[in-house]
Amino acid sequence: MNELQFLTWVRGPGLDIAVGIFVLGVVWRLFEIYSLGRKKDLSTPRHAAGASGLHTVFRRSLPPPGMLKRSPVSYIGGYIFHIGLAIVVFGFAPHILLVTNLTGLSWPGLPSQFVDLVAVVTMAAMVVVLVDRINKPAKRFLSTFEDWFTWAVTFLPVLTGWMAVQHLLLPYTTMLALHILSVEILLVVLPFTKLFHAFTLFGSRWYNGRANAQRGVPV
Amino acid sequence: MSLDAIPIHVIDPPSAEPGLSGNAPPLLRELSELAKRLLASGETSAIDLSALPLTPADLAWLQDTLGAGEISVSLQANGESTLNETACPGIWWVTHRNEQGAVTSQFIEVAFVPELVKAHPEDVKNGQEYLELLISDL
Amino acid sequence: MQGPLIDTLARQGITRRTFLKYCATLASMMALPPAAGRAMAEAMAAARRPSVIWLPFQECTGCTESITRSHSPTLEGMIFDMISLDYQETLMAAAGHQAEEARHAAMKENAGKYLLVVDGSIPLGRDGAYSCIGGRSNVDILKEAAEGAAAIVAMGSCASYGGIPKANPNPTGAVSVSDIVTNKPIVNIPGCPPIPVVMTGVLAHYLTFGSLPELDEKGRPKAFFGETIHDRCYRRPFYDQGKFAKTFDDEGARMGWCLFELGCKGPVTYNACATVKWNGGTSWPVESGHGCLGCSEPDFWDAGGFYKALSVPADPLRIGAAAAIAGAGAGVAVSFANRAKKNVARQTHETLTVEDLEK
Numbered sequence: 001m002n003e004l005q006f007l008t009w010v011r012g013p014g015l016d017i018a019v020g021i022f023v024l025g026v027v028w029r030l031f032e033i034y035s036l037g038r039k040k041d042l043s044t045p046r047h048a049a050g051a052s053g054l055h056t057v058f059r060r061s062l063p064p065p066g067m068l069k070r071s072p073v074s075y076i077g078g079y080i081f082h083i084g085l086a087i088v089v090f091g092f093a094p095h096i097l098l099v100t101n102l103t104g105l106s107w108p109g110l111p112s113q114f115v116d117l118v119a120v121v122t123m124a125a126m127v128v129v130l131v132d133r134i135n136k137p138a139k140r141f142l143s144t145f146e147d148w149f150t151w152a153v154t155f156l157p158v159l160t161g162w163m164a165v166q167h168l169l170l171p172y173t174t175m176l177a178l179h180i181l182s183v184e185i186l187l188v189v190l191p192f193t194k195l196f197h198a199f200t201l202f203g204s205r206w207y208n209g210r211a212n213a214q215r216g217v218p219v
Numbered sequence: 220m221s222l223d224a225i226p227i228h229v230i231d232p233p234s235a236e237p238g239l240s241g242n243a244p245p246l247l248r249e250l251s252e253l254a255k256r257l258l259a260s261g262e263t264s265a266i267d268l269s270a271l272p273l274t275p276a277d278l279a280w281l282q283d284t285l286g287a288g289e290i291s292v293s294l295q296a297n298g299e300s301t302l303n304e305t306a307c308p309g310i311w312w313v314t315h316r317n318e319q320g321a322v323t324s325q326f327i328e329v330a331f332v333p334e335l336v337k338a339h340p341e342d343v344k345n346g347q348e349y350l351e352l353l354i355s356d357l
Numbered sequence: 358m359q360g361p362l363i364d365t366l367a368r369q370g371i372t373r374r375t376f377l378k379y380c381a382t383l384a385s386m387m388a389l390p391p392a393a394g395r396a397m398a399e400a401m402a403a404a405r406r407p408s409v410i411w412l413p414f415q416e417c418t419g420c421t422e423s424i425t426r427s428h429s430p431t432l433e434g435m436i437f438d439m440i441s442l443d444y445q446e447t448l449m450a451a452a453g454h455q456a457e458e459a460r461h462a463a464m465k466e467n468a469g470k471y472l473l474v475v476d477g478s479i480p481l482g483r484d485g486a487y488s489c490i491g492g493r494s495n496v497d498i499l500k501e502a503a504e505g506a507a508a509i510v511a512m513g514s515c516a517s518y519g520g521i522p523k524a525n526p527n528p529t530g531a532v533s534v535s536d537i538v539t540n541k542p543i544v545n546i547p548g549c550p551p552i553p554v555v556m557t558g559v560l561a562h563y564l565t566f567g568s569l570p571e572l573d574e575k576g577r578p579k580a581f582f583g584e585t586i587h588d589r590c591y592r593r594p595f596y597d598q599g600k601f602a603k604t605f606d607d608e609g610a611r612m613g614w615c616l617f618e619l620g621c622k623g624p625v626t627y628n629a630c631a632t633v634k635w636n637g638g639t640s641w642p643v644e645s646g647h648g649c650l651g652c653s654e655p656d657f658w659d660a661g662g663f664y665k666a667l668s669v670p671a672d673p674l675r676i677g678a679a680a681a682i683a684g685a686g687a688g689v690a691v692s693f694a695n696r697a698k699k700n701v702a703r704q705t706h707e708t709l710t711v712e713d714l715e716k
Contacts, residue, residue, distance in 0.1 A: 002575075002655045004625060004654050004655055004656055004657070004660055005655070005656055005659075007660070007667075008659065008660045008661050011667075011669075011670055011671035011672075011674070012661060012671035012672040013673075015670050015674065016670070016672065016674050016676055016677075017676070019674050019676075019677055020674075020676035020677060020680035022680075023677055023680040023681045023684060023686035024680040024681070024683050024687070025684065026684065027680075027681050027684030027685050027687075028574075028684040028685070028687040028688040028691070029688070029690070030688065031684070031687075031688020031689055031692055032688050032691045032692055032695070035688070035695070035696075036692065037688070037696070038709055073664060074405075084442070093596075093601065093617075094666070094667070094668035095668065097617075097618055097666050097668050097669055098668050098669050098670075101669035101670065102670070102674070108599070109599040110599065111597065111598055111599055111600065112596065112597045112598075127705070172585060172587075172624055172625060173624075173625040173654075176625065176667070186673070192702065208370045
């Protein structure tokens with residue numbers, strides 16, 4: 001198999017399989033999670049200002065008082081790499097073209113030099129976050145294989161994509177194929193790992209906020 | 220159908236021509252070395268300008284800086300070629316063009332006389348034989 | 358006609374200076390140092406015309422058309438005449454037994470020294486019966502001719518990589534020259550058709566240095582196939598700015614914006630079109646408004662469609678909808694199982710009575 005055949009495979013059957021598993025996994029997990037149901041809370045709801053599901057969805061996006069100082073890397077690094085990922089994934093013209101092709105939705109892209117810069121910043125932030133996880137004993141103790149694995153499958157698409165654009169290490173064709181392959185791996189593992197937070201994040205915040213609001217506690 | 224019927228927009232070439240890349244000034248140093256070598260050993264050399272990452276602005280700057288000398292040779296061979304001495308004697312700006320006038324290659328040659336200007340002994344011999352022929356026809 | 362090349366050229370009215378100028382430009386194009394141009398001119402002027410045998414197999418004669426026509430009034434074309442082309446079915450006057458004799462005579466006289474040019478792929482299906490010349494299969498003729506060749510030039514994508522005959526489902530079992538011949542130096546000059554100057558450049562290199570130029574891992578001369586179309590494209594700045602033509606006749610297309618979204622394969626195609634151009638430097642596909650097809654890459658025919666951008670799926674996604682249904686099914690099944698588990702748990706709790714506690 002030469003590199004163009006490799007590229008054609010990852011663009012063709014490979015993508016088909018990866019998207020298939022992704023869709024299957026996402027639908028399955030969402031059904032599973034939301035069909036669990038909760039017992040009806042029969043207690044009288046207490047009302048408190050700022051206590052509701054919606055409030056929590058937003059409040060949890062901000063560090064609690066004092067936490068930013070205690071754990072700046074987690075918050076700042078985390079913010080940078082999440083926003084960076086969003087810009088790279090949704091701002092790069094070839095990515096938009098893929099979404100357009102799959103869904104018909106389209107929006108203007110960002111200049112490739114800017115996306116390039118953001119990719120570098122994103123990777124730097126991810127490396128800093130990883131080093132922090134290794135260095136802090138508590139974080140290291142709490143880390144399992146899944147944490148290291150999900151970090152890697154998130155990092156690789158950015159790295160290979162950036163290397164393809166920059167023509168580093170391997171010919172562009174091979175690198176592009178590896179980039180698409182790494183994204184396919186990400187798609188396959190996303191529904192079955194903690195990366196599923198991309199889908200459950202706001203739902204679980206709402207649930208927690210709602211449950212606490214019943215008790216009159218704004219969290 | 221005339222050409223006007225086709226909706227073609229003619230766009231001015233990008234006004235912001237890529238500026239100076241900074242790759243041209245070091246060439247002056249290299250030329251100086253090559254000229255020194257020419258003086259010391261008589262060894263001629265050339266720099267292939269199309270093999271270097273030079274922008275049009277770089278080339279213009281280089282041509283401007285080197286200036287124009289006393290001799291300019293033009294050669295009609297499968298399109299025009301110009302071999303112009305720069306303000307530094309021994310440094311020649313050589314441009315080859317094809318029949319359509321497009322530049323096919325560009326060199327800076329460091330030599331007392333550019334290679335192409337010299338007549339080859341074989342050709343001189345042919346010329347001399349031709350002269351003999353002319354004389355015998357007198 | 359067996360004297361040094363320069364004499365033959367002189368008879369055609371080509372002066373030494375014209376020849377020197379040509380060699381200087383050729384050397385520049387092949388990224389050789391300027392001194393190589395002069396060495397090239399000297400060596401080539403003195404060189405005897407090498408015998409060249411050109412074998413056509415499963416091909417469309419496009420490669421021959423490209424070589425003979427595109428540069429016909431210029432030196433490349435004439436140099437091409439200057440080689441002793443001893444067998445070329447399309448160009449030779451001889452036919453039938455005469456032609457076969459000419460080939461055998463050339464192979465015998467120049468054994469071990471001739472240059473073999475091949476265009477077209479070689480079918481292996483049905484013992485090679487899909488393509489025969491003079492009653493012999495292509496694979497048979499190739500093996501025989503390769504035996505005495507100094508080097509082999511695989512002209513065009515078919516000879517280099519199998520090309521269109523090899524395209525899925527490859528009914529004739531077509532393969533490339535390098536799939537059959539493994540013990541001779543082979544240079545691939547892919548393209549559909551290949552650029553004429555690449556051919557003359559390789560020939561000039563062979564005449565001058567007696568060897569083939571430096572090749573990449575796919576057997577192509579690095580001087581011409583070292584960079585992608587995309588990297589050398591004059592429309593590249595538009596790609597970087599995110600300005601794309603969306604259809605072949607929209608505003609972007611008229612403004613000459615990047616053709617990536619219209620399926621241009623420039624980013625994954627290694628060739629010299631963007632710099633050498635076509636038809637004597639007149640233009641090239643992207644300049645005339647059409648994306649690159651990637652014709653010099655192996656299996657370009659099966660690379661997911663000429664008009665599909667590189668970043669979109671090569672094939673339509675088929676299993677997405679089925680996967681959604683299967684996912685929903687699995688989800689529902691799991692939730693029923695979970696609910697059953699909960700019920701069991703609840704019931705186990707409910708059977709906890711005072712009697713149980715007092716035991």
